[in-house]
Amino acid sequence: MHRLRNIETYLLDLDGTFYLGSNLYPWSLPFVETMNRLGRRFIFVTNNSSQNAKHYVQKIRGMGVEITEDQVFTSGQATIYYLKKHNYPRKLYLVGTPALEEEFREAGFMLTDKDPETVVLGFDLTLTYEKLRTACDLIRQGLPFIATHPDFNCPTPEGPIPDCGAMIALITASTGVKPKIIGKPYPEMIEALRARYGLENPATIAMVGDRLYTDLAMAEAAGIVGILVLSGETQRADLQGSEVQPDLVLENLGEITKALS
Template sequence: MHKLIHVDGCGETGGGGKLLGGLLQGRQKPVKVNEDKGGLLRGIECFALDMDGTVYLGERWIDGAKDFLEAIERLGKRYVFVTNNSSKSPEVYVEKLGRMGLEAGVDKIITSGQAAIAYLKKHYPGKRVFLLGNDLLKQEFAGEGIYLEEERPEVVVTAFDTTLDYGKMCKVCDFVRGGLPYIATHPDYNCPTEEGFIPDAGAIHAFIHASAGRYPDRVIGKPNGDIIDYLVERTGAAKEKIVMVGDRLYTDIAAGKNNGLKGVLVLSGEASLKDLEESEVRPDLVFASVKEMIPFLG
């Protein structure tokens, strides 16, 4: 299990830097941890929250996450969940959150699968699509009018397929090798779970590249702009009033920094202090978890 890293005291980070008085000392400019002296969070109207590794792991809330969500709403602000995980439909996320004691509608869920559907409708209307994904995602695509085709597609879309097998990989590699437009829902290499990390869509892309010699022509999910455009369209919020909160520097935080949003890194999932020290992606704020953000919300 990936455990929460507490960073509110002094000591070694295990990542080549030291925590001294709440500062991460490394090769780059020191980063303040668990602080928001500039009041950035007070001015935010919409919190775009990653899910896996940010508010929960598996079926377990990360400590303080529900209190964080309640605090946002108590202050008259709002939140949406923005996940790159395309292996589940919005309805499945709603059911899961309900089992965990949170009543949330599908309007609070934004997935890379939904953003990919919007992209296909805009750029490849009516085209036959080979979708490397599980049955839930296939049902979602078909329900939105995307024509799925196994033998003679015009476009290839790859997702986080938790039912992946060798036959599927052979087929998708053939289509990609043949030069079809190649779109991916998201780039994440690993997905955090209660038991540890499992290979995600980025690992599938690496397999395809090794065989077919191509990476995706377009990646929809974080950190890329397509999912942010979809987020802004769905919420109606101004970019400067939205903050992306997540546990991955190369997806969540880069999504904010590359596309006009603020970015807050939490150390409760994939990213470690060593990753932060070595990364060129610099979040606006860093917290041990969303729990430590609560005092700074308003």
């Protein structure tokens, strides 16, 4: 636990780590207060591209936690960074929610089903059969296929619901094409984070999350400290036989607060 005292930046997952659905975990506000008191930086890093950064800021502020938009980074933002860095055409067919569409338009992309040059798939809570059909038709024509993140399920208070990874599986089953995936745990997410926040020294950065195959896999790939919290998807028994092993296993964020206090 002494390693925590060297951490200057905490990258935090949201669902299952900081809150669940619309319910803030009781240990989250004390964690934020401790970070602010000690002058440590914390950044929310989420694969959930169904909403944009502005939404998450409003949601978290509504829970009584004061943050800025600069403290939220989504797989949607990482995808925008990737597309711009690699000079993808600005005409996209985007399978996503209105919030994700807004984020892409604000970044200068034209969203259209008329002669687009790339297909981008997000976690689309407004998914329709027509959207799927159009995306598959375009991908069969040879358009590049990009997906924001690989999560198969999104946790909710009522139980898991199909996420972007499940939608990828459907499109791949139909077209035979696998997408380029950007979000956690892929290196493109790490690269975008480093570019946005100037993250350089791995020993001073920790990723805190509840999923081995995204949060902790990204920490391992980036060479930063990986902290698994058992407040969400992963249970202690899941560590047995897992290729991804965290540096620390904690019950929840509250244990970090206790250690630093």
